[in-house]
């Protein structure tokens with residue numbers, strides 16, 4: 001049995017749960033207690049202190065991308081890495097677009113814009129037991145602002161962030177024009193990574209509005225949810 005160590009609020013955890021579900025692999029979830037990470041409690045499953053990570057028998061893998069490639073190697077069917085060098089490369093590039101670019105937009109809009117954060121607070125409370133709710137909000141805003149400002153998106157004016165996300169969603173819409181999946185003719189690492197970030201972005205009302213301007217994304221979300229459910 002695979003054990004998934006996760007923060008339930010993390011889009012990277014959603015990406016891994018979807019991959020496990022798509023491959024039909026049973027798994028247990030261990031919800032990581034954030035405060036205990038700094039005390040070294042999870043060093044054996046994540047030396048970086050970042051999650052998700054998995055324990056699969058004697059093997060431990062951390063980083064969602066490495067986890068998906070591990071699952072592909074150990075449980076090949078159904079595949080999530082497209083066949084053919086070009087499609088495999090394209091799926092990798094799209095996965096990285098989601099993980100390394102869209103992620104900073106979802107953090108900025110969902111977690112540093114206070115009017116959007118309320119919807120996510122209860123889920124955060126689960127990994128921060130004992131922190132009173134009124135303390136939780138400033139704690140999340142402070143920590144996330146530090147990260148997003150260091151990366152850069154967090155320093156942009158809000159209207160520019162919204163325009164960027166509109167452009168990202170139009171790009172996603174373009175990729176889906178006339179096709180069921182982002183790469184090839186089946187769900188792949190690209191779909192799993194992108195939908196997880198899109199779902200996190202949807203906590204932000206500005207992103208939800210941008211999504212309504214797309215023509216193909218809603219149908220694709222329903223297809224991915226059906227083939228690779230998030231929970």
Ligand SMILES: N[C@@H](CCC(=O)N[C@@H](CS)C(=O)NCC(=O)O)C(=O)O
Pocket residue numbers: 007009010011012049050051052062063064065099
């Ligand atoms: N590249 C990593 C990113 C994982 C990541 O950034 N996870 C965040 C939660 S969304 C985390 O563990 N943050 C805790 C920290 O940075 O200390 C992956 O794909 O798994």
